[in-house]
Every structure is written in C-alpha cells, then in structure tokens.
Amino acid sequence: MNKRTFLKLSSATVATSAISRLSSWATPDKLTNWAGNLEYSTETLYAAKSQQQIQDFVKTHPRFKVLGSRHCFNNIADSKDAFLSLKPLDEIVSLDAQARTVTVDAGITYGQLAPLLDAKGFALHNLASLPHISVAGACTTATHGSGEKNGNLATAVSALEIIAASGEIVKLSRKEDPNFFQGAVVGLGALGVITKITLDIQPAYQMRQYVYENLSFAAMKDHFDAIQASAYSVSLFTDWQNHNFSEVWLKSRTEKSQAFDAKPEFFGAKLATKNLHPIAALSAENCTQQMGVLGPWYERLPHFRMGFTPSAGKELQSEYFVPRHHAVEAILAVERLRDQITPHLLITEIRAIAADDLWMSPCYQRPSVAIHFTWKQDWPAVSKVLPAIERELGPFQPRPHWGKLFTVKPAALKAAYERLPDFVQLANRLDPKGKFRNEFLNTNIFGA
Numbered sequence: 001m002n003k004r005t006f007l008k009l010s011s012a013t014v015a016t017s018a019i020s021r022l023s024s025w026a027t028p029d030k031l032t033n034w035a036g037n038l039e040y041s042t043e044t045l046y047a048a049k050s051q052q053q054i055q056d057f058v059k060t061h062p063r064f065k066v067l068g069s070r071h072c073f074n075n076i077a078d079s080k081d082a083f084l085s086l087k088p089l090d091e092i093v094s095l096d097a098q099a100r101t102v103t104v105d106a107g108i109t110y111g112q113l114a115p116l117l118d119a120k121g122f123a124l125h126n127l128a129s130l131p132h133i134s135v136a137g138a139c140t141t142a143t144h145g146s147g148e149k150n151g152n153l154a155t156a157v158s159a160l161e162i163i164a165a166s167g168e169i170v171k172l173s174r175k176e177d178p179n180f181f182q183g184a185v186v187g188l189g190a191l192g193v194i195t196k197i198t199l200d201i202q203p204a205y206q207m208r209q210y211v212y213e214n215l216s217f218a219a220m221k222d223h224f225d226a227i228q229a230s231a232y233s234v235s236l237f238t239d240w241q242n243h244n245f246s247e248v249w250l251k252s253r254t255e256k257s258q259a260f261d262a263k264p265e266f267f268g269a270k271l272a273t274k275n276l277h278p279i280a281a282l283s284a285e286n287c288t289q290q291m292g293v294l295g296p297w298y299e300r301l302p303h304f305r306m307g308f309t310p311s312a313g314k315e316l317q318s319e320y321f322v323p324r325h326h327a328v329e330a331i332l333a334v335e336r337l338r339d340q341i342t343p344h345l346l347i348t349e350i351r352a353i354a355a356d357d358l359w360m361s362p363c364y365q366r367p368s369v370a371i372h373f374t375w376k377q378d379w380p381a382v383s384k385v386l387p388a389i390e391r392e393l394g395p396f397q398p399r400p401h402w403g404k405l406f407t408v409k410p411a412a413l414k415a416a417y418e419r420l421p422d423f424v425q426l427a428n429r430l431d432p433k434g435k436f437r438n439e440f441l442n443t444n445i446f447g448a
C-alpha cells in the first residue's frame, strides 16, 4: 500500500467505502489485473462517486485510464499516470419497460445487474462466460458469449453517455447518431469516460444447460452448421489432442421454437451424467448448473457462477475471431499445432457470434467463430506459441480479442479493421490531446 494514493473526491463517507473496496484489488501491495499476470504501471487509483466528480477529474488530469473490473489480460487498461474507478457507481438508473431498455451506471457488473433485471421481469440477450465483469469494460472490448444468432454484449447497447477529454458530456444513441454511435460502442477505452449505458432488454426467460462428452473432430467437420444451430448457445471445448472435443456445452431456452431436445447422444457425443467444469480435472462447484435443470437466464448463460472464482484463476487467455464460413478450416489449421499448444494449454473453447456493425468489433460485418485459449500462466512459453497460431490463422484474417493476449502486428490489425481510420478520427475529436491513450492504444490503434 506504500505507494498507492487514494484520492478523496467528495465526502468522507463516500471515500471510505470506495477505499475499503478498492484496496482489495492489491496483491498484497501491487495493483494488478484480475489474473495477476499484469502489474499495472501505476498504483495511483482514484474512485468517483458522481458525474460531477468524474467531470472534475477529467478536467484536472492530463492523462489517465478508467479501470473496470480488471479482467483484461493485456495492457489495454494500463496507465503510467493514474486510474479512475467507477466501481462505486453501480446502480440501475432507469428501466423503460415499454421501450425495453435499461440504463445503468458504468461501474455496475453483469453479476449485479442480472438478478435485479430478472426480478423486474427482464433479461439480456446474452452474457459472457462469467458475470463478474463490468458492463462498460465488457462492451468497450466487444466481450461476447456464444450463439450463432447472438451478437456480442456490445450489440445490446442502444445509448451511451461519455465524458470526453474536455469534460463535456457526450450523449450518443443508436437511433439519433447511428454513425458515430457505431464507432463509439466498442471504444476500447479511447474515447472518454463512459458514465451511463443503455441496454436492450427482453422479457425474462428460463434456460436449461446440457453437457455432452467426447465429440469427434470428424463429427464437427461434417456437421458444424447443425451443431451450431442446435441450441441458443453452443461451446465446444478441446485440448486439441485425439481429434476430440472433450465437452460440448449447450444452453437452451425453453420457448417452444428454441428448446433443445436432449437425447442421450449428440453427433456421437454422450450426455454427461454430472455437472462438469470445462477443464475436466477441476471441480464443477464454480460452474453454473447443468443436467437440464431449469433456471433463470442469468444462472445458465455464463459458465461460471457469481461468488466463485471463474475459469481456473491463475491463467492467461487469447482468442481469435475468424469468419464463420472459414470456421472448420481454421479449427483444423490450429489443430496442426496441437503438440506446440497442448503443453501450455488449460483448455480451448470455440464459440459462434453473430455479425454486427460496430466499427471496432471483431465481428464487424462478419458472422464469426472465436477460437479461445485458456493458457497456463507461462507468458514466455505462450508468447512463442501465439505467433505460430496467428500464422496458421493468417489466411482467414483473424481478429484478436481486444482484452486478451496477442502478438498480431498493428499493420495486420489495420488491414483487418476497415473502419479503424474512422475510429482514429472519432477518438481525435473526443480526445485531441490523447488524455485516454496508453501504450496499448498508441501501438495498436494510433500507431497502426
């Protein structure tokens, strides 16, 4: 704690509650990301409790980054100067049942929002594998769940309130400002401080989750489209050995047209007889209920339960999005590297995501399949495997996940994102002096 500076932004009570919660982010006296693989470059961490405090902070600080829930694996959130957390701003601002939208403070997590929304009879269209992440941090990096008809989480955003570098409040909506809005939603933390987000909602729904074991790569190859179409959300897990997906997770809505009919076999895979963790050796205690047990949407869409450590904990992650029509070829291309990959891998997950129109989304105008790697926490080894994977995926123009580890060169990112120049222009308008920039953005976006 020696170096960290917490700033009291308003009343003592506010500052005290913010300080006690934020100090739990240190391990034990360094400020790190959730996985602990990244020690941030400053320990100066401020917390804001109101819009006015944020505006004052923006006006008086020449350079800083907003920290969300710190779940990115790379340095996209890092700062050498200072951090601002909106963690104390975590409420539902308003819910419009008729328009089917909810407006939330940017510090809220999906885990906080979902049960409140459900209690009011509403739901979101999808969630990531974990509910622990902030809505703002997730949307700004185009975080996604699975389901070929489901856009990433950012596609639910219908309006944004951002405090730009001048301190001015900028309001953008899908309806009023379709062009800039589509540039701003996946904003990579480069445009300003997001203070409020409006999300599309729908009537609450129930789901069942089923897991099947041992789907062969041959079955995947022959029936990829049928497998992806079989349920609302589909995840395939493999360690790349034995031409086999060890687990297939199917999340099914109960509405008649969407329900999955769980037979004992699924393209040769066998229905599991107990709850499983995607990493089969780990206890399923931290996983959401499976075995077809009926439950609310927010307790089935994520793989991991709120209140428990998601995934493995000590890990690294990488993920590449390829066009859906190249999915099978791309998966088989990665499989060729299995003997380089598996020794460093905890598990791979393959998910489908619908196309969208958000400029910096990896699914921009591309129905996509994402090939995800949960790695052991050994960056020297992983950093050697990533270029090989990126080379194999090269012919499919892979777009890396903005919040995970990659070694794709800025020029290749530029080639993969046709709206990147427009995004740079938008960022220059909202932040002409680079207040919200950092090494990640300077290298990958502004230096591209």
Ligand SMILES: Cc1cc2nc3c(=O)[nH]c(=O)nc-3n(C[C@H](O)[C@H](O)[C@H](O)COP(=O)(O)OP(=O)(O)OC[C@H]3O[C@@H](n4cnc5c(N)ncnc54)[C@H](O)[C@@H]3O)c2cc1C
Binding pocket: 034, 035, 065, 066, 067, 068, 069, 070, 071, 072, 073, 076, 077, 086, 106, 107, 128, 129, 130, 133, 134, 135, 136, 137, 138, 139, 140, 141, 142, 143, 144, 145, 188, 189, 190, 192, 193, 194, 195, 310, 311, 401, 402, 403, 404
């Ligand atoms: C165990 C685990 C599982 C995961 N599963 C998935 C998954 O299923 N799907 C997936 O796509 N990703 C997944 N991720 C990745 C993760 O969800 C994303 O990287 C997401 O961005 C994390 O949000 P955060 O709030 O923690 O972001 P942070 O790391 O805190 O910040 C990310 C970016 O958001 C910016 N930011 C945050 N809040 C604001 C704000 N209010 N205003 C402006 N900028 C802001 C930061 O400046 C930074 O640029 C997973 C990560 C972990 C650790």
